[in-house]
Amino acid sequence: MAKHATPLLDQLESGPWPSFVSDIKQEAEVRAKNEKGVEYQIPVDVCDDLLGVLELSFKHGRTHWKHGGIVGVFGYGGGVIGRYCDQPEMFPGVAHFHTIRISQPAGKYYNTKFLNQLCDLWDFRGSGLTNMHGSTGDVVLIGTQTPQLEEIFYELTHNMGQDLGGSGSNLRTPSDCIGSSRCEYACYDTQNLCHTLTMEYQDELHRPAFPYKFKFKFDGCPNGCVASIARSDMSFIGTWRDDIRVDQEAVAGYVGGELVPNGGAHASRDWGAFDIQEEIIDLCPTGCMRYEGGKLEINNRECTRCMHCINAMPRALRIGLDRGCSILVGAKAPILDGAQMGSLLVPFVKVEEPYDEIKEVIEAIWDWWMEEAKNRERLGELIKRQGFQKMLKACNIEPVIQHVQEPRHNPYIFWNEDEVEGGWDRDVNEFRKHHLR
DSSP, X not given: OOSSOOHHHHGGGSSSXXXXXXXXXXXXXXXXXXXXXXXXXXXXXXXXXXXXXXXXXXXXXXXXXXXXXXXXXXXXXXXXXXXXXXXXXXXXXXSBOEEEEEOOOGGGXXXXXXXXXXXXXXHHHSOSEEEEOOSSSOEEEEEEOGGGHHHHHHIIIIISOOOBOOOSSSBOOOEEOOGGGTOTTOSSOHHHHHHHHHHHTHHHHHSOOSSSOBOEEEESSTTOTTOHHHHOSEEEEEEXXXXXXXXXXXXXXXXXXXXXXXXXXXXXSOOOSOOHHHHTGGGOTTOOEEEETTEEEEOGGGOOOOOHXXXXXXXXXXXXXXXXXXXXXXXXXXXXXXXXXXXXXXXXXXXXXXXXXXXXXXXXXXXXXXXXXXXXXXXXXXXXXXXXXXXXXXXXXXXXXXXXXXXXXXXXXXXXXXXXXXXXXXXXXXXXXXXXX
16 A cells, blocks of 8 residues: 555546656555565665655645755766755655666667666665666666665676766766667767767766766767757767769669658558659758659759658668768757757768867867856857857867858858957958958
């Protein structure tokens, strides 16, 4: 029988979708029965008390969680999010309820042995509640008490070969798509780059010294399966700079109905006779394609790599062979100024070990951001406050046409006052001669 009545929470189980309330109740029953005979290191009624404090928060219309100060493991400044309940007498099981972030492997590949070890550890020393994965990417172990933190950390690092993830004003755990391990669209090895940078910047990951959090995310192609362009301070999106490869016979196969569009991913849709004009040509955002005389032609100079045509006709169209990535900066989810998408910084860079060219850009960005940012100011907010051109200068990156969204919008034309003869009224032709090259 449930320890606390939860009529408000129970309503969250009434809809058609899975409910976290049902999950917590299920874990509470498992811990109450304890059929495995586990010697739980935190109160057995932790999940019951969690439901109780959530119900009370719903009833009062305010949270009953508080941050009681910094809590963590020795030598690390991140990885543990300290959380305490402000009603410890009423809900002793969650008097402490700390969250631990576990650094996920590149591509989020696990074996069952590791997952079993992780679950057994968390059943023993935590609440048994997990989140696979958080929005940053980490495995999130939800709810344990302070004396268990060092024990969990020792087991993770010494017996499981795993590390804590990032939290606080530091580099958050880098996150990537599965890349070339399973995806034919990947333009670079996302897993290798993600793993290499994770290992390279361990100090920035574990010892918070930044103005605020900083996220890397790695998309192998413009399909953006980890949404790096919207959710990371520094986004690496795979691209190519030569032509899309076209198989005209396969194009004819799609037009003739012999091949199923979208790789059969939407088999429930009745495409009918595939109309290449309607489904492909007319939907191209730049109008860079045409189909005449049974032949598909692409003006690759106008292509913006939206991936629609390649996704719809994967047998006929393939990504180019001169592959690399674009680097974008400044994205974040809405908190203060609202959502911001990443802005293009490096249009194209080859992604080749040891990734020195990429590391130079990263470290130049960090040097500028750490020097200029206010406390709790994300990179995108600093760019918005000081201007993109300040960052370009700090990174020693020359402005290029790809930095301009459209004519007469954000053209990075700037000069120092001592470079201008006659003040701001200099002759227009002279201005064009020197600055509109």
